[in-house]
Amino acid sequence: MSKDVLGEVYGVTVQKGGVGKSTFSQALAYSFANQGYKTVLVDLDPQSTLTGAFFGYSYGAFSQTEDNGSIEYDVSNITNIFRDTDVEPIVVKTTKHLVNPNKGKMLQPHYLEEELEIDFYPSNYQLLSATESDDFTRENKIQLLYKFIDSLKTKYDRIVIDSPPSFGIITTSILKAAKAILIPIPTKNVDTDGMVGFFRTLDKIYITENLKDLSKIVLIPNMFDKRVTDAKETLTEIKRIPNLLHETKNLRNLSCKVMDPFPQKACIQEAPSFKLFLAPYIMDFHRSQNQDLILKIDNIAKELTN
Known part of the structure; x- marks a missing residue:
């Protein structure tokens, strides 16, 4: 990417937890990096599912109490944003x-x-305290978070952000910086009233928070099982x-x-236990059965950028 072209921000967001936000965040980041884009993955969800479950970073790594009682914060502590201190990413390998050009030859x-x-900014439970503290006004908090996200555009081609399941300060900051957002929706007893509420809220803050960069919404029906009648009916609603x-x-x-539905497969739940991105886990352990999932992720990445 040319140095005079700013990187693009893609937020993975929805108002409900446990729907696959972290799964798609890490899978999208891998897809972009695999295509040759300089990519960063950012966990801005204080629940830290992406940080802990997927990459195994413990909270203890982000701050420690010194002998004099003061707290020294790690260089990768995301809450450094609120202390006017640089935040450095962790490099995930x-x-x-x-494809081997010599494939087909013997051995x-x-x-x-x-x-x-892939660069990765981990989250931790302190992020919630920082966004709920009285040290800054709501507007100042949004501006600090937005400034951090916006600064990444000069360093990376693709910025993928896992957001919290709410329309709070953090999600608002992500939406202000994002070119497009991905919304995973489970095809299991979907709360259609909840989705109506989601878009009504988004419609309001589109103007009040000046979401001028947001141009696209991509929906991914998730955890789809074609054998289940409810799943097919829910897909129709989505x-x-x-x-x-x-x-x-x-x-x-x-x-x-609305993308093609993403199936419910065991490999999707298994990959985090091995601390692996979904695509390499499939390639190493489940290539013959699930390689189509990699193509589905690549198609989502392509749709977000179009």
């Missing part, structure tokens, strides 16, 4: 699989492996959501795309 594998690095945007005052001009 993973594997990139390349030659189909794929070759090389190391792939496909109607773009019509809901047409009825809003401010979101009607935004592009809204």
